Amino acid sequence: MENFTIPCKSSPPTPILPSKLGNPSEFSLRHAKPIISFSRKTLPKFTDTHLNYLCKNGQFSEAITVLDSIAQIGSKVPPTTYMNLLQSCIDTNSIQLGRKLHEHIDLVEEINPFVETKLVSMYAKCGFLDDARKVFHAMRERNLYTWSAMIGACLRDQRWKEVVELFFSMMKDGVLPDYFLFPKILQACGNCSNIEATKLIHSIAVRCNLTSCIHVNNSILAVYAKCGNLEWARRFFDNMDERDGVSWNAIISGYCHKGESEEARRLFDAMSKEGIEPGLVTWNTLIASHNQLRHCDVAMELMRRMESCGITPDVYTWTSMISGFAQNNRKHQSLDFFKKMLLAGVQPNGITITSAISACTSLKSLNKGLEIYSLAIKMGFIDDVLVGNSLIDMFSKCGEVEAAQKVFRMIPEKDVYTWNSMIGGYCQAKYCGKAYELFTKMQESDVHPNAVTWNVMITGYMQNGDADQAMDLFQRMEKDGKVKRNTASWNSLVSGYLQLGEKRKAFGVFRQMQAYCVNPNSVTILSVLPSCANLVAMKKVKEIHGSVVRRNLESEIPVANSLIDTYAKSGNIAYSRIIFDTMSSKDTITWNSTISGYVLHGRSDVALDLFDQMKKSGFKPNRGTFANIIHAYSLAGKVDEGTQAFHSITEDYQIIPGLEHYSAMVDLYGRSGRLQEAMEFIEVRAGEHLLVSEPGNVLIQQLMLQAYALCGKSEDISKLRKFGRDFPKKKFLGQCWIEVKNKMHTFISGNRLKLCSVFLNLWLQNIEEKAKTPDFCNELCVEEEEGEIGWIHSEKLAFAFALNGSPSVPQSIRIMKNLRMCGDCHRIAKYISMAFGCDIYLSDAKSFHHFSNGRCSCGDYW
DNA sequence: GGAACTACGT
Known part of the structure; x- marks a missing residue:
């Protein structure tokens, strides 16, 4: 058989010829033209041209007929023709013709590696990776082209690990990479965070003398930066001979990913x-x-x-x-x-639409969401699973479950988020049964539930008030074995119990998760901590604080903010201050929490001082800040300054005052005895603004009542009651809680003689007598808790118990009360704080009282 | 065979 050699139609640019892997010094870049050999018994030239013509014209069935007839007469098609034909398949994504060609090629006795490489590439580009792999593995001889085609195919399919494995197999096979291949391999390394492989590939690139190629260098740099190994990235970057925009961007994005925006900015300027x-x-x-x-x-x-x-x-x-x-x-x-x-004429992509929809979702703006929905349909994004998922979420959260369902059905290729969003939608609408049905259906589909799916179901049952079902699922999740219970799973139990008001169970779960070696995160802390923000849970607060320190969570601003708030509400403003002072970065909420803590403790001086510092540090006060500041002025009796602060809300900060500010203003006037101004304020400002705009708001009615009560306008009170809903003035029994020696004690108001021993009764009577001096009266108090003659209020019992229960006087007493404290008890608390030198922290239904040395932080107004 | 750096959702 005579052989002809012909050059390939288009010669490739500077590939590195395959050579055996050996002494690195033997590696060299050689240029060569590939050789194709084929048998003489070939097709007449005109048939070849004709076939190419048919393919370029898309006349594939005709081309196949020609091919079939060629095969029948036992004639052969030249490899270049096959390659051209295969390229046509790739260009037009015609897998049928491709397979037909494959059959024909299989009949050829001498297998040509270039044709086979083209076959691999054809299958890969038509989306048939498995077929590509089959051809690849069946090949007897693989050159750099073949490996590159296969690696490229895996890269397109995002099979990063396979790419890296293929690369090392190629090296073992003695085929050396060129500078086109390196960036691809490195991209895969970056995507599977394989820093070890990267270092190895880096050294191979050095041995192959390819480190003068900026593409290769940029790729190496990018992987180090992407994998978070900034030290390596920076050293590599600093040593690069040549740097282009891509190099700079790689290092800048490395710093950006680490959150080091300052260094990124510095490099950007450099x-x-x-x-x-x-x-x-x-x-x-x-x-x-x-x-x-x-x-x-x-x-x-x-x-x-x-x-x-x-x-x-x-x-x-x-x-x-x-x-x-x-x-x-x-x-x-x-x-x-x-x-x-x-308007700028930029076409959005699926992610743009998704982001815009998620903005509508958190705005709960169905109208705007629908606008974007119709735009998404017009622009052809309706098949996009990301867009679909965000639409399901939006409709669910706007209470349109049926619309969500419609979108769900329309998504052709549902992913785990699609199912989760829809299940979440049903849960939110309290259709737990439907949610469970879908959950079952999902398990039968090819998408398997993940940890989020279970969490969504658990949260769903919790929100539906069914803690037992939720707990049952939580147990089943462990048994299922396909998913692992993570911090989020435990969090859903914690927050579920808290929503159901089961603080004790929530705290139990918080402890249990740590016993199971599951680390609480900031979400856990932020849900469980506020539930301990009262005067009798200090031990729990400290336990949570310990957990925060162990998990290094105190550096997260929201966690530290919550600790500040909780310590303040637990009566320990000193701890709040320590946390505030040690925070390396603060936000507006940090300042607000600390300021409100001091207001709560009656320290208006510190609160106002912090307010000044806050502004000087460049933080912009928000509505929350101002509510606290007016309260602080109110406590300090600085009416004019308070009024000025109220005006600056609108004038300097362009904030429309809300209920909290009006309420604080009424308080400000009332506390200073300027009742007429309080009345005018409420009628002129608050009355028209609030009562009209929110007629059903109970808080506003209470605010009005507060003002009318201050002015003694009983006829207005009854008018208001008629105007609004009548407040059900249900009588609750006064109750209070106190913790002594790690044990919680509950006291209930009631008949003096029945509730109190003779000794305590005498003790109390003695105290009550002594507290009657004018030093301890409360001029401004609004009495709340009533009782029949001869009744004793629960806090008095608590005082008696706390002071007589141990041989020494405690430094402080912490009491929680369900109703508002009465003036008599307030007076007695003031007296005790002075006579016994003991601080009393008491939170009642309305305010916080810190009695110390005969005075109370509320300024006798509550 | 023919490249490197960017964006999203529970």
Whole structure:
């Protein structure tokens, strides 16, 4: 048989020829043209041309007929023709023709590695990775082209590990990579965070003398940066001979991922100094990073600067702004960005739509959501599973379960989020039965429930008040064995019990999860901590605080904020202050919590001082700050300053005052005895603003009652009662709780003689007599708890018990009471605090009292 | 065979 050699039609650029892996010094870059050999018994040239013509015209069935007839006469098609035909299959995604060609190629006796490589690539690009793999493994001879085709196929299919494995098999086979292949392998390493493989590949690149190729270098740099190994990345970056925009972007995005936006900014400025102007991608990286770090104002400023540099924002820029603002609680602005983007003529992608929908979801704005929904349909995103998932979520949360169901049915390829969102939707609508049905159906589908699915079901039962079912699922989850119970699973139990008011059970679960070696996270702490924010749970608070310290959670601002708040409400403002002082970074809530803590403890001086410091430190006060500040002025008796603060809410901070501010203002006037002003204020300001806009709001009616009671306007009180709903003035028995020697004691108001021993009775009578001096009277008090003659209030019993129960006088007494304290008990508490030198912390239904040295933090007004 | 750096959802 005579053999001809012909050059390949298009010669490839500078590949490295396969050679055996041996002494590294033998590696060299050689250029060669691939050789194709085939038998002489070939097709006449015109048939070859004709076939190519048919394929280019999309006449595949005709081409197959020609091929069949060629096979019948035993003639052969040249390899170049097969390769052209296979390329046509790739271009037109025609797998049928591809398979037919495969059959024909199999009939050829001499197998050509280039044709086979093309076959691998054809199958891979048509989406048939398994077939590609089959051809690849059946090949007797594989060159760099073949390996690259196979690796490329796995890369497209996001099979990162397989890519890395293939690479090392290739090396074992003696085939050396070229500088086209390195970036692909490194990309896979980055995506499966395989830092060890990266180091090895890095050394191979050095041995192959490929480190002068900027593409290879950028890829190495990118993996180190992406895997969070910034030290390596930086060292590599600093040593690079040549750096382009991509190199700078890789290192900048590395710092961004670590949240080190300052260093990222520094590098960003340094890059222009080196003469490389940041491109769109680099701007986007920096903008996205600031959005993620919730510095969306900085992101907005950066976007402005970018535009002034003549760079037009693309879909990534806009998407990043939309999602950044949505997550930073600025949903209206988020949707504004979406509108602006459309006006700028930039086409949104699925993620843009998803972000915009999620903004509507948290706004609970069904109208805006529907607008985007119809836009999504028009733009053809309706098959997009991400868009569908966010739509299900939006409809569910806006109470439109049926619409959610409709979207659910329309999603062709449901993922685990699709199922979870729909199950969550049913749960939210309290259709636990339907949710469970879907949960069962999901287990029969090809998508398996994950930990979230179980959590959603558990939370669903909890919200439906069915703690037993929830607990049952929680146990079954463990037995199921396919998913592991994680912190979130335990959290759903904790918060579920808390929602059902079962504080004790919630705390029990909190302890149990740690016994099971499951670490609480900030979500756990933020749900369980506030439930201990009272005067008699200090031990629990300290236990949680211990857990926070052990898990290193105190560095999370919300956790520290919650600790500040809880310690203050537990009567320990000193602990709050220590946490405040040791926080390395603070937010507005940190300041608000600390200020409100001091107000709660009657320390208006410190609260007002902190307010000044807050403003000086550059924090903008919000509505919560002002409610506290007016209270502080009220406590300090500074009516004019308080009034001024109230005005500055609108004038300086453009905030519309809410109920909390009006209530604080009434308090401010009332406490200072300026009842006429209180009345005028409530009638002129609050009356028209609030009562009209929210006629059903019980709090507003209480506020009005407060004002009328202050002015003794009984006829107005009865008018108001008629206007609003009549408050059911149900009589509750006075009760209080006190913890002595680690034991909780409950006292109930009732008949003096029945409840009290003779000794305690005499003791109390003695105290009551001594407390009657004018020093301890309460001029401004509004009496609350009543009782028949001869009754004794529960807190008096608690005082008697606490002071007589142990040989020494306790330093402090902490009492919780369900009703509002009466003036008599208040007076006695003041007396005790002075006579016994003991601090009394008492929280009643309305306020917090800290009695010390004969005075109370409430300023005798509660 | 033909590349590296960016974006989203419970």
